[in-house]
Amino acid sequence: MTRRALGNVGVAGYVLLLYGFIYLPVMTLVLFSFQEGRFPIPPFNGPSLRWYEAVFADGKLTAALTNSLVVALLSSALACLLGFLAAYGFARYRLPGAGPLKVMITAPLTVSYLIIGFGLLVTFNMAGISRSLWAVGIGHVVINTPLCFAIITVSLGEHQRNIERAARDLGASDWQVMWRVTAPMLLPSIVAAYFLSVTFSWDEFIIAFLLSRFDVTLPVEIWSLLRSGLNPKTNAVGSVVFLASVAVVLILEFVVFRRYSSRRAA
Amino acid sequence: MTARVEFRGIAQRFGTFDALGGIDLTVEAGEFAVLLGPSGCGKTTLLMILAGFIVPTRGEVFIGDRQMNGVPPARRPTTTMFQDYALFPHMSVRANILFGPKMQHVPAAEAKARADRLLAMVNLADAATKKPHELSGGQRQRVALARALAVEPDVLLLDEPLGALDLGLRKQMQQELKHIQREVGTTFIHVTHDQEEAMAIADRIVVMNQGRIEDHGSPDRVYLRPATLFSAGFMGELNRLEAEVGDVSAELVSVDTVAGKLALPRTAAAGFDPQVGQHTILCFRPEQCRPDGDDSHADHEALDLGECRVVESAFFGTHLRALLAPPWAEAPGIVAHFPQRDVLKPGDRTTLRVSRDAAFLLPVS
């Protein structure tokens, strides 16, 4: 064998090994969601859909799923709006103290969710605000606003500034510039920020755990399922979440972003 | 659809940096003026002040008879064509052109007629429904021009619009710009750092440096009789010799140089009054050097600068470019362009003669 061929075998082996490592837990998860028996460990006896039936029959799980969706979609919309407005304001106006303020807005990115959640918990306690999905939503806006702000700031360069100037020069007012030119022009990055934000909120556990009480989000509900140990029902709900998320990712990748990236390449 | 532009004492400070120091300039209605200078000379700042994007620290801007200070960009009778075109990426070519008329509440029928006329003028009628990313650089540039003209400005401001195009396309667009400017009659103010581009399109060139105007006038005047050394050097390659003024008469100025005593026409010192004993620089351009055997003019019309050694020579197509070491210096110091049929090799000797009418004197600043 030549050295090059040996190298190729090494490369292929490494890739297989790592993809195997990356997919091992997911595959195990999905496989044993079809387990007939009560334990999601080998040997596999199935396939059976009984645990999926159990998931959809579980009112608490489906309620949690709805809660998660509502919190993710709404909190991300607000985070995106706050982030977009702030990015636009900082990029287009000279404001005293802009530097420290930008640091403050992005600071939550570097702080553990546990600490953000705990901080909100003690503060809400003092203020007499009770734990609820609203509180969870507030927490999720806190963690996602800096994300949206950062993503949108990056896409507001000097070229975009000239485009806005051109619009103003042609007679558009400030609001017209923002809604007719800036926002549509930045749509790809706003969509990306919104989607990423939804993902983070949808998946977030610790803030939701600390700040919710009776109505909980899906990760918190799954967490309480885990108390009962290894259980194919957990596999089933995990698989549903995974496949639904993957479907959304693939749709975005192949429908939305493919279009934009081909446009950018042109 | 056209107007005179006047700057009075415009100064601009950015922090501690003086970007512009007291600019006075008038551009007549319908003129094609070019602001020319190296990067950082303040030319774009001056353009942005005229557009209203920058509020000057001091001074006044007039368009027509109207004082413009405090008028926002949208309300000025100017539009800007940006260096990166700044086309709206999410709108079609037609929507880009219609944007301005729409913002000004021009009736739809008239706006459409305008767009059609402009699309035809810039040869893009077929591309009206395309998005900017589907167009070539030259086409984008034309859309930007059409969009800017669609609001029928009195003054069109062009911020290095040809900088991103390759050489061939740039020359073609220069021609088109000049042609369209004649057609619409709008005052064009164009910024560039390319002196060839400036000469190709301008009715008037304004040479700027370090926030000041060095020179302004017609292209031939600025090239042939520049007002300052900077302007002379920026407009094209230049040979310089130190010269001390000897006699001054009504017709002649004689100067002492390392090449000997030379007599020049009085017009060689165009922008100043030469004083006896004054230190000046004698300037001439490479193409103003005469080949050795050229007898088409009588000898007394050429300045004889002595026999030089050829250090390097290269064929440039339109001419032969030679680097010469003059007799008074060891180092090569003179660049000369000779007719393309001349043959000069390194080591050859040639007599350096310069057209007496072409050489000019400039004071040492």
Place this chain on the structure above:
Amino acid sequence: MGPASRNATGDSRGWVFVGPAVLWTLAFFVVPFVVMVGYSLWQREGTELVRAWSLANYAGFFDKPHFVEGLVNSLEITALVTVISIVLAYPLAWIIAERVPRRWQRLALLLAILPFWTSYVVRSYAWLLVLSRGGYLNQWLMGAGLIESPLEIAATRIATVTGFVHFFVMLLTLTIYANLVQLSPNYRRAAADLGAGPLRTFWQVILPLTLPGIMVGAFLTFVLCIGDYITPQILGGNNELVLPQIIMLQITRRADFPTAAALSIVLMVVVTLAYIAAARWLRMERV
């Protein structure tokens, strides 16, 4: 265009745009942080909250061996995870960027990070399935005759590290790939042109050029790893606690908010120190 060019329409309007995000962050991030600092200076005695300012909670941190141990565990696990993840992810990112044909790169990358979208809680649980006594790993090892009785991997540090590494290999593959593809191919061509072999080119040109990107990825890994509760709780269990687990114990079991607040601040200080170190290193690198 001068950098200090100014918007002619006036500056005060900027606050309309910036205001909402600033106020939100103030109300729900800065104020909670201040409240937390305040809490960390109070004490809890029995079931009572004593509102007397003191540094007792911080002093107590070093008196209680299991707090210090938690911090040490956190640091050890985080360091281990960061190093292993980079070592595993870099070659994969490099192979995708250099060996995979251009049109398949996006797909290969997408595939490498797809399990990202398993729910975070579920992902740790899935590893528990693999690593448990009756799980696939033990089955294979026994089938191959390498071990005779199943290994206790779940509820150990190995399990925690495995779960973390899985997550960060995906994340780092993404960031390192992004770093590699933006390098001009001319660097490699120039190095090859000057006579460097592939290995030398990699060590002396490509790796140093991607080092800042790796540092950013490493910092991200550090921050996310050291502050995480889920993975150590599900996979590591209660045998060996990390700092976030201890904080959660104070909050949920003991309702001792002052101690939890003090421990949170300690955690934040550690992250801030790492941030300063990373930022200083990056700045030095740029000079």
